[in-house]
Amino acid sequence: MHWLETKIPPPLVLLLAGAGASAIARFLPTLSFVLPLRTAIAIALAIAGVMLNLIPKLAFGRARTTINPLKPSATTTLVTTGIYRHSRNPMYLGQCLILLGWVLYLHNAAALLVLPAYVLYITRFQILPEERHLSIRFPEAFDALCRQARRWL
Numbered sequence: 001m002h003w004l005e006t007k008i009p010p011p012l013v014l015l016l017a018g019a020g021a022s023a024i025a026r027f028l029p030t031l032s033f034v035l036p037l038r039t040a041i042a043i044a045l046a047i048a049g050v051m052l053n054l055i056p057k058l059a060f061g062r063a064r065t066t067i068n069p070l071k072p073s074a075t076t077t078l079v080t081t082g083i084y085r086h087s088r089n090p091m092y093l094g095q096c097l098i099l100l101g102w103v104l105y106l107h108n109a110a111a112l113l114v115l116p117a118y119v120l121y122i123t124r125f126q127i128l129p130e131e132r133h134l135s136i137r138f139p140e141a142f143d144a145l146c147r148q149a150r151r152w153l
Contacts (some may be wrong), residue, residue: 006072006125014118017112042104044125046101052090056091075137078134085149103115
């Protein structure tokens with residue numbers, strides 16, 4: 001275990017990553033690229049990302065379990081239906097799409113480095129600790145979910 005595990009709310013990590021991408025784009029303007037329809041693409045990705053955050057939250061509400069990512073031990077039900085048949089972490093995937101939309105809107109190649117940094121951070125300090133709790137609380141069901149759905153895509 002590490003002291004950072006499940007300590008920083010993932011939306012805050014997303015905002016920090018977006019701010020980092022903005023700073024990179026500002027300080028390395030020579031790495032800009034042309035992207036036709038960048039605003040439309042960015043908006044479409046952001047909408048998809050928001051949907052991937054809202055749909056799972058509705059499923060959690062129907063299952064009467066927590067959506068608080070800082071307290072994975074408070075989970076009362078393992079949601080395995082709907083979008084969870086395809087991804088074990090659709091909310092984090094949605095945040096990644098929002099971040100991708102922002103980075104493409106910034107149209108800066110160096111800012112793209114924020115994406116793998118976000119994925120690595122969220123995987124290490126959020127997803128893996130959540131998975132540890134779920135595997136202990138719901139061993140058979142979580143094992144079946146892992147066989148059915150990938151961590152991200």
